[in-house]
Amino acid sequence: MAGEGTDASVDSSSADARARAVEGQMTDDERFSLLVSVMGVNDVVTVRDERIPEGVPMSAGYVPGVPRLGIPPLLMSDASLGVTNPGYRPGDTATALPSGIALGASFSPGLARQSGGMVGREARSRGFNVQLAGGVNLARDPRNGRNFEYLSEDPLLSAVLAAESIAGIQAEGVISTIKHYSLNCNETNRHWLDAIIDPAAHRESDLLAFEIAIERAQPGSVMTGYNKINGEYAGGNSILIQSVLKGAWGYPGWVMSDWGGTPGWEAARMGLDQESGLQLDVMMWQKEWFTAPLRQAYGEGKVPKERLSEMVRRILRSMFAVGVDAWGPPPEVDMAGHRKIALETARQGIVLLTNDGALPLATGTTARIAVIGGHAQVGVPTGCGSSAVLPPGGFAEVITVGGPGIMGVGRNLFLLPSSPLEELRKSLPGAEIEFDPGMSPAESALMAARCDVAIVFAIKLDSEGFDDPDLSLPWGQDAVIEAVAAANPNTIVVLETGNPIVMPWRGRVRAIVEAWYPGQAGGQAIAEVLTGAVNPSGRLPVTFPASLAQTPRPGLPGMGTPWGTPVTIEYTEGAEVGYRWFAQQHQQPLYAFGHGLSYTTFDYGNLQVEGGDTITATFTVTNTGQLAGADVPQLYLTAAAGEERLRLLGFQRVELRPGESCQVAITADRRLLARFDGPDGITGSWRIAEGSYQIAVGKSAQDLVLTAETPMRSS
Numbered sequence: 175m176a177g178e179g180t181d182a183s184v185d186s187s188s189a190d191a192r193a194r195a196v197e198g199q200m201t202d203d204e205r206f207s208l209l210v211s212v213m214g215v216n217d218v219v220t221v222r223d224e225r226i227p228e229g230v231p232m233s234a235g236y237v238p239g240v241p242r243l244g245i246p247p248l249l250m251s252d253a254s255l256g257v258t259n260p261g262y263r264p265g266d267t268a269t270a271l272p273s274g275i276a277l278g279a280s281f282s283p284g285l286a287r288q289s290g291g292m293v294g295r296e297a298r299s300r301g302f303n304v305q306l307a308g309g310v311n312l313a314r315d316p317r318n319g320r321n322f323e324y325l326s327e328d329p330l331l332s333a334v335l336a337a338e339s340i341a342g343i344q345a346e347g348v349i350s351t352i353k354h355y356s357l358n359c360n361e362t363n364r365h366w367l368d369a370i371i372d373p374a375a376h377r378e379s380d381l382l383a384f385e386i387a388i389e390r391a392q393p394g395s396v397m398t399g400y401n402k403i404n405g406e407y408a409g410g411n412s413i414l415i416q417s418v419l420k421g422a423w424g425y426p427g428w429v430m431s432d433w434g435g436t437p438g439w440e441a442a443r444m445g446l447d448q449e450s451g452l453q454l455d456v457m458m459w460q461k462e463w464f465t466a467p468l469r470q471a472y473g474e475g476k477v478p479k480e481r482l483s484e485m486v487r488r489i490l491r492s493m494f495a496v497g498v499d500a501w502g503p504p505p506e507v508d509m510a511g512h513r514k515i516a517l518e519t520a521r522q523g524i525v526l527l528t529n530d531g532a533l534p535l536a537t538g539t540t541a542r543i544a545v546i547g548g549h550a551q552v553g554v555p556t557g558c559g560s561s562a563v564l565p566p567g568g569f570a571e572v573i574t575v576g577g578p579g580i581m582g583v584g585r586n587l588f589l590l591p592s593s594p595l596e597e598l599r600k601s602l603p604g605a606e607i608e609f610d611p612g613m614s615p616a617e618s619a620l621m622a623a624r625c626d627v628a629i630v631f632a633i634k635l636d637s638e639g640f641d642d643p644d645l646s647l648p649w650g651q652d653a654v655i656e657a658v659a660a661a662n663p664n665t666i667v668v669l670e671t672g673n674p675i676v677m678p679w680r681g682r683v684r685a686i687v688e689a690w691y692p693g694q695a696g697g698q699a700i701a702e703v704l705t706g707a708v709n710p711s712g713r714l715p716v717t718f719p720a721s722l723a724q725t726p727r728p729g730l731p732g733m734g735t736p737w738g739t740p741v742t743i744e745y746t747e748g749a750e751v752g753y754r755w756f757a758q759q760h761q762q763p764l765y766a767f768g769h770g771l772s773y774t775t776f777d778y779g780n781l782q783v784e785g786g787d788t789i790t791a792t793f794t795v796t797n798t799g800q801l802a803g804a805d806v807p808q809l810y811l812t813a814a815a816g817e818e819r820l821r822l823l824g825f826q827r828v829e830l831r832p833g834e835s836c837q838v839a840i841t842a843d844r845r846l847l848a849r850f851d852g853p854d855g856i857t858g859s860w861r862i863a864e865g866s867y868q869i870a871v872g873k874s875a876q877d878l879v880l881t882a883e884t885p886m887r888s889s
């Protein structure tokens with residue numbers, strides 16, 4: 175539950191002392207050797223770097239160990255959606271989870287913990303002791319090409335889920351990062367992007383997600399972003415690294431850059447502890463920084479000895495706290511069990527957006543059904559970039575997409591081998607199911623017209639390195655849906671996207687399902703939801719706007735400019751991200767944050783609230799329908815001491831049989847009731863203004879069912 179703490183199973187008591195003792199015995203050569211990670215072979219560097227010894231598996235990052243002191247090398251691989259290493263060890267497969275946004279839609283901390291454990295075990299069995307996981311950037315912009323990797327637009331939801339998945343990884347003795355610190359919220363020219371934000375608003379939004387997740391799960395490392403924040407590169411941003419992360423929050427682990435995201439050796443003076451993937455820095459800045467240049471600066475007294483020691487101590491401390499130096503034999507990996515985790519996440523993450531009774535399809539149906547488009551005969555799409563996982567058995571298909579800039583080379587449509595068409599055929603054995611590729615509206619309409627039901631699969635590829643130009647479906651799919659809906663009144667649309675889209679055809683179809691990128695068992699989960707074997711329970715972790723005009727930035731600065739163009743984005747919405755913005759602007763989105771339908775119905779009652787120093791609310795949830803199902807009631811702050819302010823205060827996923835009730839109790843994190851206040855806006859404290867606070871229990875940020883009011887003391 176959202177209010178509970180996370181047992182991160184980190185032994186911090188002796189880690190500090192050991193780190194201090196071991197660092198004290200090191201030579202400067204050994205110290206410096208820990209400060210850089212070297213990439214294995216990739217598209218940029220095609221020759222094995224001579225710093226990686228023979229026999230060491232290739233990976234995203236390698237840091238040599240210090241054998242004489244019992245320090246193992248660090249082997250880093252990507253992680254958020256499963257262990258991914260294909261660029262470095264072709265053919266190395268792993269369980270491919272649904273996208274992060276699908277996990278976000280499950281509102282399930284339990285699943286986040288399980289999938290983290292799965293990643294930790296698969297990493298460990300391959301010898302990776304650092305997972306570049308924990309993507310917690312808020313989905314501020316529905317065009318951001320990496321929203322699929324992240325969790326949500328809300329700091330609490332993102333933090334709770336990220337913390338559980340980090341804790342799951344670290345419980346297996348594998349270090350997890352949390353990333354990308356901070357405000358890496360658009361991909362357009364991300365290396366030249368200056369993200370401008372009011373510092374206090376930053377504390378109340380993106381930084382709050384990092385703060386809560388870090389205190390709950392104590393990730394061994396924090397990865398900085400590529401972008402600048404208020405004029406300073408994230409990797410060298412002393413306000414964010416020194417004053418906030420290491421100062422105000424007392425973070426004891428190490429701060430690594432993103433790959434190619436170290437702006438100079440001076441970053442070491444600003445708090446950066448490790449330069450990552452330094453070959454990419456050579457590409458970006460024509461220099462490695464934390465090797466010879468930092469050594470020279472150290473020799474000239476520009477970097478004090480104590481700072482060098484601190485950088486090393488932080489790395490060692492996390493290694494000892496998580497236990498990467500104390501590994502026994504590799505764990506048994508139950509790949510069948512891990513597939514079940516991927517399947518369950520897809521099931522719980524699929525969101526039923528609209529349904530006029532067309533769903534679920536009766537399992538005994540003998541109807542003629544047209545399945546159209548989305549490569550549904552092959553598999554399900556996954557997002558592209560460093561998070562893409564090669565599933566067991568390999569991709570069902572890789573369709574080269576391409577694009578400008580260095581990221582264009584690896585931009586592919588990867589299809590995971592879980593065909594929705596095949597799964598529907600299994601689930602509906604009496605139905606006559608035909609497939610049309612959705613290549614042209616006219617051809618698809620011909621098949622739709624001769625069938626009783628048409629199910630259109632619509633996909634959109636999101637990728638690291640690219641933002642979406644708008645919210646429409648690519649490849650002419652809107653026209654296909656229009657034509658199919660005109661030809662068949664029983665049209666159902668299944669979306670497989672990494673972001674919200676707009677739906678010009680919404681009023682002409684009977685049901686809409688958002689399945690995101692549903693992972694290696696996604697086809698099965700989609701078929702189960704369509705046929706009612708699984709009662710849908712996902713809730714939107716992001717607002718679906720009716721159009722970009724409703725969002726804080728109808729036009730995205732820098733969009734369309736070539737790679738390398740400096741761009742400034744002013745995040746003028748400040749802390750009012752996503753649903754908060756829609757409430758403040760009194761806008762009606764297409765679908766609100768928290769929205770999601772079920773095949774049963776739920777009622778809320780008996781709201782009791784207690785104020786004072788924080789808010790505790792209790793209420794009952796009752797399944798008033800005919801089917802068992804899960805609901806996610808949400809508790810919101812709606813006004814604070816006379817000021818309208820929408821904040822998710824907590825949520826709980828509950829499973830109920832027909833007629834069954836349960837009581838939910840949620841205690842708010844006081845920071846969600848407060849404003850951040852300080853002399854420089856970024857360090858300071860949380861202040862609660864005295865007055866009456868209004869709360870609501872809702873089915874979404876816009877569907878508030880019960881309301882109450884309680885007085886709060888100032889603090």
Ligand code: BGC
Binds near residue numbers: 234252306353432433
């Ligand atoms: C991504 C990081 C990733 C790193 C290593 C970068 O391009 O931004 O999220 O961990 O590559 O693969």
